[in-house]
Amino acid sequence: MLAKRIIPCLDVKEGKVVKGVKFLNLQDVGDPPALASEYERQGADEIVFLDITASAESRKTMLHVVERTAERLFVPLTVGGGIRTREEMRNALNAGADKVSLNTVAVQQPHIISECAEDFGSQCVVVAIDAKRDGDSWRVYTHGGRKATDLDAVKWATRAQELGAGEILLTSMDADGTKDGYDIELTSSVADAVTIPVIASGGCGNLEHIYEVLSRTKAEAALAASIFHYGQHTVQEAKDYLRQRGVPVR
Amino acid sequence: MALKVHMADYGVGNLHSIRKALENCGAKVEVVTDMRGLLEAECIVLPGVGAFDKTLERLQPVREQLVDMLRSGTPCLGICIGMQILFEGSEEGKEPGLGFLSGRVVRLKAERVPHMGWNSVQSNDRLMRGVQSPYFYFAHSFHGSPREDVVVGTTDYFGRVPTLFKKSNTYGTQFHPEKSSASGMTFLRNFVRFAEEER
Numbered sequence A: 001m002l003a004k005r006i007i008p009c010l011d012v013k014e015g016k017v018v019k020g021v022k023f024l025n026l027q028d029v030g031d032p033p034a035l036a037s038e039y040e041r042q043g044a045d046e047i048v049f050l051d052i053t054a055s056a057e058s059r060k061t062m063l064h065v066v067e068r069t070a071e072r073l074f075v076p077l078t079v080g081g082g083i084r085t086r087e088e089m090r091n092a093l094n095a096g097a098d099k100v101s102l103n104t105v106a107v108q109q110p111h112i113i114s115e116c117a118e119d120f121g122s123q124c125v126v127v128a129i130d131a132k133r134d135g136d137s138w139r140v141y142t143h144g145g146r147k148a149t150d151l152d153a154v155k156w157a158t159r160a161q162e163l164g165a166g167e168i169l170l171t172s173m174d175a176d177g178t179k180d181g182y183d184i185e186l187t188s189s190v191a192d193a194v195t196i197p198v199i200a201s202g203g204c205g206n207l208e209h210i211y212e213v214l215s216r217t218k219a220e221a222a223l224a225a226s227i228f229h230y231g232q233h234t235v236q237e238a239k240d241y242l243r244q245r246g247v248p249v250r
Numbered sequence B: 001m002a003l004k005v006h007m008a009d010y011g012v013g014n015l016h017s018i019r020k021a022l023e024n025c026g027a028k029v030e031v032v033t034d035m036r037g038l039l040e041a042e043c044i045v046l047p048g049v050g051a052f053d054k055t056l057e058r059l060q061p062v063r064e065q066l067v068d069m070l071r072s073g074t075p076c077l078g079i080c081i082g083m084q085i086l087f088e089g090s091e092e093g094k095e096p097g098l099g100f101l102s103g104r105v106v107r108l109k110a111e112r113v114p115h116m117g118w119n120s121v122q123s124n125d126r127l128m129r130g131v132q133s134p135y136f137y138f139a140h141s142f143h144g145s146p147r148e149d150v151v152v153g154t155t156d157y158f159g160r161v162p163t164l165f166k167k168s169n170t171y172g173t174q175f176h177p178e179k180s181s182a183s184g185m186t187f188l189r190n191f192v193r194f195a196e197e198e199r
Helices: A032-042 A056-070 A086-095 A104-108 A111-120 A153-163 A184-193 A207-216 A235-244 B016-024 B035-040 B052-071 B181-198
Strands: A005-013 A047-051 A077-080 A099-102 A125-134 A137-142 A147-152 A167-172 A198-201 A221-224 B004-008 B028-032 B044-046 B076-079 B103-107 B115-120 B135-140 B142-146 B151-156 B160-167 B170-173
Touching: A005 A032, A005 A056, A005 A198, A005 A235, A032 A047, A032 A056, A032 A235, A047 A056, A056 A077, A056 A086, A056 B016, A077 A125, A086 A099, A086 A111, A099 A111, A104 A111, A104 A137, A111 A125, A111 A153, A125 A153, A125 A184, A137 A153, A147 A153, A153 A167, A153 A184, A167 A184, A184 A198, A184 A207, A207 A221, A207 A235, B004 B016, B004 B035, B016 B028, B016 B181, B028 B035, B035 B052, B044 B052, B115 B151, B135 B181, B142 B160, B170 B181
Parallel strands: A005 A047, A005 A221, A047 A077, A077 A099, A099 A125, A125 A167, A167 A198, A198 A221, B004 B028, B004 B044, B044 B076, B076 B170
Antiparallel strands: A125 A137, A137 A147, B103 B142, B115 B135, B151 B160, B160 B170
């Protein structure tokens, strides 16, 4: 039986992890490869690096980080943030990413989804969607949540799937940062509408939240940052909690 | 002498993890961009990155010699797409496959495709010896459907899917051992031992 996935996400800026991750057993707390390995040891099913810098120079730094990570990480690595062309995606994959997430560029030039899927295979093309409640539906935002679009999140997810996306990384902007739990309604709506896997993101404040989103929606994975980074819980604790409640985990 | 593995680089994708994983298992790894380099190999790894047609395009110049090598018993590990290209063809592409395995690659019949994430492999093959957790990492929309008796492991995903194949001294995995943490490392260590015996 396919296991539900737990995915820690690390924000990386100029080669360093930004949100201060606290592990007592690690010396260099800001080093992404070291943190990724620690999460693998804890039982993380996958790791996401989100590059939150914008300059071309820092993008090169990111590729070095990915390279160093891939040589010691033996679970899948997804890299996202600012990737705008097929060539940049190729560079990220060659550096050692297993999947690349596309966000703003996918909205601006949807054909890039198809091109990347054709060249590299659908399984490594993740479309990241930032969505915010707007009346009865959810509106898609780009540019790190700063710019509203005309797109409806559920329709856009379906369209991304048609174009060849292999997975949707769905972040609720309403829930993000609140620690009040994932946006169940949004996650359900998207995961019911598509047949590719959906990763729920935004709002995780405790283990109950992870259980809630994985048991009440068809999301296949839950992404979380702070509950793991600040040592509130290990990934292993999250797995044990889910297993006891009947959620299939590795 | 340590096993020397020739690994095909089709020009795209993460080869760092598989190379490092094989090195951790005691093998020496030579990454080959000119596919003719594979023809001198004592052991071949066809990694699991890319799309069906693009991968075959790269292997085109050596396809017949490569199949002869596999038939005569050169140890080989094909991972995901690197396994799928060993079949006669695929619903994913137009190019004819290498035809080392009889049968075709077909689209997964499942409610959610790609089959993405960790799923368990049922197998009694020697490469599974000592594997602590049966969970391995998958990321695929197609799977091999052989017309001969080569399946040595299966996985439940909306039905029983063949996920580990063996013919002659060639193994094919639908999962990614290099992305399957400790289980994958044990599997690869077993493969390296097997290849050392059979080279």
